[in-house]
Amino acid sequence: MILPLQAGTVTRETFWLVGPVGKAVFYFLAALAVVLFLYGVYDRFARYARGPDDAFERLDDLPGRVASAASTVLSNRNQFxxxxxxxxxxxxxxxxxxxxxxxxxxxxxxxxxxRLVTGLLGEEQSFFVGDFYLSYSLIMDALGFLFVVGLGMAIYRRHVVRTDRLWGRHTSLEDGGFVWVLFFLGVGGYLLEGLRILATGFPSFETVSFVGWFVADALRAAGVSQSLATALYPAAWWSHSLLALGFVAWVPYAKPFHMISSFANVVTRDEKAGVRLPGVPADAAPDEIGFTEVEDMSWRQRLDHDACTKCGRCSSVCPAKAAGRPLDPRNVILDLKNYRESVDAGGETKDIVADGGTSVIDSRTMESCMSCMACMDACPVDIEHVPQFTEMNRRLTEMGEMDDNVQETMMDVFQQGNSFGDPERKRPDWVEALDFEVPDARDQEVEYLWYVGDYPSYDERNRRVARSLATILEHSGVSYGILYEDEQNDGNDVRRVGEEGLYEMLAEDNAAAFEACEFEKLVCTDPHSYNTFENEYPELDGVEWNAEGEIDVHHYTQVVQELAETGRIDLSGTELDYTVTYHDPCHLGRMNDEFEAPRDLIRRTGCTLDEMPRNRANSFCCGGGGGGLWMDFDEEPKPSEERLREALEDTDAGSGVEKFVVACPMCMTMYEDGRKTGNFEEEIEVVGLSELLAEAIEAGGRTGPNSGTGTDSTAGTAPADD
Incomplete structure (x- = not known):
């Protein structure tokens, strides 16, 4: 048998000075801690199993999911x-x-x-000696030191800097306790190591344990003798061991469980969560739609709740919270978690969401959500906030507690097929100001079927965007056409305010109109339309338009970029000489990863592009998504005002930015409003990217194959007072 402390043996004795009785007690407590840990984990996952199936597949290609999650978690890329x-x-x-x-x-x-196996076979041996022990000690000391440093950073951020997003009404003792317990475990381990090195007379090989050696030196300098270190060692060993075993037993019952639930959450994530929403079962009764009780929450949604670490990243990027609306994404997730746990423990049940303050979540909180998915993009553990928020909006819709303005808009959509409530026959009126005819895709085969959308069709300011895009397409000579009055609202935001039935009706009507035409590609003016046609129509029961993906769906910036790259639109040599900044629309950028096409087109016009501080996936919502365009809120400042301020004060060019370029009609509406309410009308102009491109084409004097110059078809003119 190898005795660790024999002279010349390069190792250490694990249970030094503990004795046989102490060792037996330790193993008993360790077994108890493991039992409590396993039972707690089992109980947690048993609760998930009691939840209904999720709307989407979560465990397909499990090896691939685990590998992807491991890559995400081990690299810490979400945290960075x-x-x-x-x-x-x-x-x-x-x-x-x-x-x-x-x-x-x-x-x-x-x-x-x-040791046990080798002992049974003849002579007990250990591999915890020599070079293995030295390597082991060096690595443990080095990584353990980083562990303590990291915890020190966490304590500094939480308790010294007191970073705002770490604190809130759900902050409790367990949050700070979790960090402090780990810190004391790390520091306690080094104190224990230092006492052992001092008590054993500083064996020369222990210099590899450089942190422990430093602690031993410090203890000796503080007056701790070898005999005193020997006397203190057992107490330090038991203190450290009991804290470690207590932590193991505590893991499944408090915040430390996120070490397990967060990884499980990343494994079971839906890559399209929020981009596409789950449907409502066809046989669902009205009182079964949305969250009505805890039992309605799927197992994955319950896992979402437990995966939340209260880090506040979602809240810190939420435009609704920044504007003073009554929404904090973290609080909603944790409110749902607390209520679920209360019901599981036999607590009182109540409405999950309702108007009046007696429910778990107030209706105004859910109405505040812009469905911009900034919260989901910022979440390091892939919590899917927006689908759960939508379920609550569906419940409000079924209960008749929808915002009055939104309810009126939904009635307009239902009766007229558009959110303005104007007659369907007026949808193509915007083409009358053009000096060329826009082809009717219902009557002829086209390459591009152009879905114009509500705002470019009915809103006077956005009609200029539509005319500019028509001018660009005409200039390029491509075969294109529109649906005229057969076009209906796309339903993207109708769905996100909770009107699933109306969304399904619109999807069926639009899909039927698409099927009646012969075309190769679908191009959309509005990123909201692009998102729902690309990601949701193909999966909607009863519609499943383009389920096989045989038709390419594009936003107009992608199409125009392709036309520019292939020479069908010539922007070479164009120098508009504006200093501009570009706003990434949520539905085009963060939700569908299209960041470069709009920027490439802006650069082709000759403009100097100065990026917003918050850009690409970190872009800040205009405030119009999720029905926000149809609601009135007391906001200070409005998201659109904050964004324009950011353009004029926080970009490198600052007040030198002349034009604020957008590629979304809803963004156009919100920012034109923000210019007025924020008193930015004299400082910056809001232009559609299509307007900028049309101006560049006109400035270059390029007529193109089928060019035509339409009224208000270019940018550069002051916005109409509408």
Whole structure:
């Protein structure tokens, strides 16, 4: 048998000074901690299993999902997103924790596996000696040190800097306690190591344990003798061991469980969550639509709740919260979690969402959501907020508690097929100001079927956007056409305010209109239309238009970029000489990853593009999504006003920015309003990208194959007072 402290043996004794009785007590407590841990984990997952199936497949290609999740978690890339400090902090803590866990496991294998087996076979041996021990000690000390540093960073951020997003009404003692327990475990381990090195007379090989050696030196300098270190060691060992075993037992019952639930959440994520929404079963009764009770929450939605670490990243990027609306995405998720746990424990039941303040979530909170998905994009553990918010909006719709303005708009959509309530026959009136005819795709085969959308068809300011795009398409010579009065509202935002039945009706009507035409590609003016045609129509029961993906769906910026690249639109040599900034629409950028086509087109016009501080996936919503365009809120400041202020004050060009370029008709409406209410009318002009391109074509004097110059078809003119 190898005795660890024999002279010349390069190792250490694990249960030094503990004795046989102490060792037996430790193993009993360890077994108890493991039992409590396993039972807690089992109970948690048993609760998930009691939830109904999720609307989407979550466990297909499980090996691939696990590998992808492991890559995400081990790289900490979600934590690094927009937060270098947080990324480093979490990386140090996670890799330090994993190293210490693996190291403890290796030690257990040696003690309770290898030694036991070799003893039964003849002579007990250990691999915890020599070079292995030295390598082990060096790695454990190095990664353990990073562990303590990371926890120190967390404590500094939470308790010294007091970062706002870490605090809220759901902050409790367990949040700080979780960090402090780990910190004391890390520091306690080094104190224990330092006492052992001092008590054993500073064995020369222990210099590899450089942190422990430093602690031993510090203890000696503080007056701790070798004999005192020996006397203190057992108490320190038991304190450290009991804290560690207590932590193991505590994991499934409090915040530390996120170490398990977060990974499970990333494994079971839906890559299109929020971009597409789950449908409502065809046989669902009105009182079964949306969240009516805890039992309606799917197992994945319950996992979402438990995966929340209260980090507040979702809340810090939420435009509704920034504008003072009564929405905090973190609070909603945690309110649902607390209510579910209360009901599971036999607590009182109540409405999950309603108007009046007696429910778990107030209706005005859900109406505040812009469905911009900033919360989901910022969440490091892939919590899917928006689908759950939509379920609550559906419940409000079924209960007749929809916002009055939204309800009126929904009636307009139902009766007239558009959100303006104007007659369907007026939808193509915008083409009358053009000096060329826009082809009717119902009467002839075309390459591009152009879905114009509500705002470019009925809103006077956005009609100029439509005319500019018509001019561009005409100039390019491509075969295109529109549906004229057969076009209906796309339904994207109708669905997100909770009107699933109306959405399905619109989808059926639009799909039928598409099927009646012969075309190769569908092009949309509005990113909202692009999103729902691309991601939702193909999966809607009873519609399933383009389910096989045989028809390409594009936003107009993608089509125009392709036309420019292939030479069908010539922008070479164009120099508009404006300094501009570009706003990424949520539905085009963050939701569908199209960031470069609009920027490429802006650069082709010769304009100097100065990026917004918050751009691409981190773009800030205009405030119009999720029905926000149809609602009135007391906001200070409005998201559109804040965004324009950002363009004029926080970009590199600052007040030198002349034009605020948008590629979404709803954004156009919101920012034109923000110019007026924020008093920016004299400082910056809001232009559609199609207007900028049409102006560039006109400035270049390029007539193109089928060019025509329409009234108000170019940018550069002041917005109409409408």
């Amino acid at each position: 997103d927009r937060d270098l400090y947080g990324g480093l902090m979490h990386t140090f803590i996670m890799w330090g924790f994993l190293t210490l866990l693996i190291g403890t496991t290796i030690l257990g294998i040696d003690m309770d596996g290898y």
